[in-house]
Amino acid sequence: MNVQYISDSKGKTTGVFIPISEWNELKAKYRDIEQLDIPKWQQNEVRKRNQDFKNNPEQALDFHTAIKDIEKDL
Numbered sequence: 800m801n802v803q804y805i806s807d808s809k810g811k812t813t814g815v816f817i818p819i820s821e822w823n824e825l826k827a828k829y830r831d832i833e834q835l836d837i838p839k840w841q842q843n844e845v846r847k848r849n850q851d852f853k854n855n856p857e858q859a860l861d862f863h864t865a866i867k868d869i870e871k872d873l
Contacts, residue, residue: 805814
């Protein structure tokens with residue numbers, strides 16, 4: 800797949816460009832690709848969690864710490 804990454808002025812990747820021919824191939828292969836319907840409650844929960852993180856980033860656990868916490872309780 801011939802993708803191109805789009806970056807802002809600081810070099811942060813902000814998007815991906817896929818040639819239309821390849822997008823059409825993906826749509827043919829995955830018929831429901833454009834019909835992702837994420838429930839409103841789920842969208843709201845993600846927004847809430849994102850805001851919680853922005854307000855209190857020090858309370859977040861990194862992946863490895865979270866996995867260790869989960870595994871110790873198994």
